[in-house]
Amino acid sequence: MTVNQAIAKLKEKGYKNTDKRRDLLEVFADEKRYLSAKDVQEALKNKYPGLSFDTIYRNLSVFAEHGLLEETEWEGEKKFRFTCSAGHHHHHIICLTCGVTRSVDACPMDSVSTNMEGFEITGHKFEIYGYCTSCKKA
CATH class of the missing domain: 1.10.10.10 (Winged helix-like DNA-binding domain superfamily/Winged helix DNA-binding domain)
Known part of the structure; x- marks a missing residue:
């Protein structure tokens, strides 16, 4: 954007x-x-x-x-x-030090096999936190 x-x-x-x-x-x-x-x-x-x-x-x-x-x-x-301009569903990995992000195209909802009967899912959020290479070196 x-x-x-x-x-x-x-x-x-x-x-x-x-x-x-x-x-x-x-x-x-x-x-x-x-x-x-x-x-x-x-x-x-x-x-x-x-x-x-x-x-x-x-x-x-x-x-x-x-x-x-x-x-x-x-x-x-x-x-x-x-907001990302990726144009497709994705999630992010986020550096806890500098806040830089990268897209992750895999979605954990693809592997959710739990019975969701009686529950309407309207959305989800998945983020991975860690440290980028630059911040890890510092």
């Missing part, structure tokens, strides 16, 4: 195109990893010194709600990244 595509989706949903929203999205366009609201605040502190954590978090939640960002949680903190 690009920033322009994300802005277009927000406009479709009735949200204004503001410089702050565009800059928030630019942070994610420049990174290929999960970021916390604190990471985003740090990235934008020079341009927007008074930008509150709550404003950032509220916007990130809106972006995730409308499918612009993917959301995960580890170490008690929500983290976000641009």
Whole structure:
């Protein structure tokens, strides 16, 4: 997803195109990893010194709600990244130090053989955590 595509989706949903929203999205366009609201605040502190954590978090939640960002949680903190443009079902392996991600095309749901009678599955989430080569060396 690009920033322009994300802005277009927000406009479709009735949200204004503001410089702050565009800059928030630019942070994610420049990174290929999960970021916390604190990471985003740090990235934008020079341009927007008074930008509150709550404003950032509220916007990130809106972006995730409308499918612009993917959301995960580890170490008690929500983290976000641009929604993948892979175009097919996949999962991620995530570095616990730097947040870099890689796609994993295998899905554990393919091998679930438990009887699901009486239960309608509406979705699932599967993530693998570990350390990338760079972080493991450090």
